[in-house]
Amino acid sequence: MRVHPYLRAYMAGIVVPTVFILLATTAFAIVRYGIGLNLPVERAMIFPLAAVPNLWGVWNMLHLALRDRVELGIGPHGALLPLILVPAGVLLARAFGIFEVSAGTAVLFAPIGMAGYFLLWKYVVAFLNAEIGIA
Numbered sequence: 813m814r815v816h817p818y819l820r821a822y823m824a825g826i827v828v829p830t831v832f833i834l835l836a837t838t839a840f841a842i843v844r845y846g847i848g849l850n851l852p853v854e855r856a857m858i859f860p861l862a863a864v865p866n867l868w869g870v871w872n873m874l875h876l877a878l879r880d881r882v883e884l885g886i887g888p889h890g891a892l893l894p895l896i897l898v899p900a901g902v903l904l905a906r907a908f909g910i911f912e913v914s915a916g917t918a919v920l921f922a923p924i925g926m927a928g929y930f931l932l933w934k935y936v937v938a939f940l941n942a943e944i945g946i947a
Contacts (some may be wrong), residue, residue: 817946818873824940825872826865828932833860856911859904867897872937876946886941890933894925 814820837857843849875889898921902913941947 814945817876820944820946821872821876821941822869824944824946825869825937827940828936829860829865829868833865837861856905859901863900864897867893868937872941876941885934886938887930887934890937891926891930893933894922894929898922898925 840853840857871890871893875886878884898918902915902918905911905913938947
């Protein structure tokens with residue numbers, strides 16, 4: 813029997829957003845400093861850098877804790893995460909005056925985000941969970 817399943821679930825959950833944020837930050841640095849295009853997105857990057865990987869890890873831990881009690885696969889479980897992230901991101905963007913997003917726009921793009929999250933969770937996070945022995 814392997815120990816610390818929740819720690820392993822957390823670590824498997826943070827992999828996808830951490831790698832994505834690493835690539836996005838690299839692309840931003842190349843565009844900003846290499847090409848010289850001035851994009852003021854530093855304040856908008858704080859929320860994804862701090863909260864999103866942690867939420868993915870906690871969400872994967874929640875899936876591990878609930879999978880015996882709730883009949884919901886990992887794909888649909890992951891597709892529910894944008895229902896927390898999108899409103900939180902919109903609220904923080906408005907609070908810091910980074911950009912203005914209407915509620916209608918957020919609702920319009922929510923199904924697209926949910927579909928993307930479904931695929932990432934169904935294939936990538938599920939693969940990582942299987943690799944570390946918690947699937």
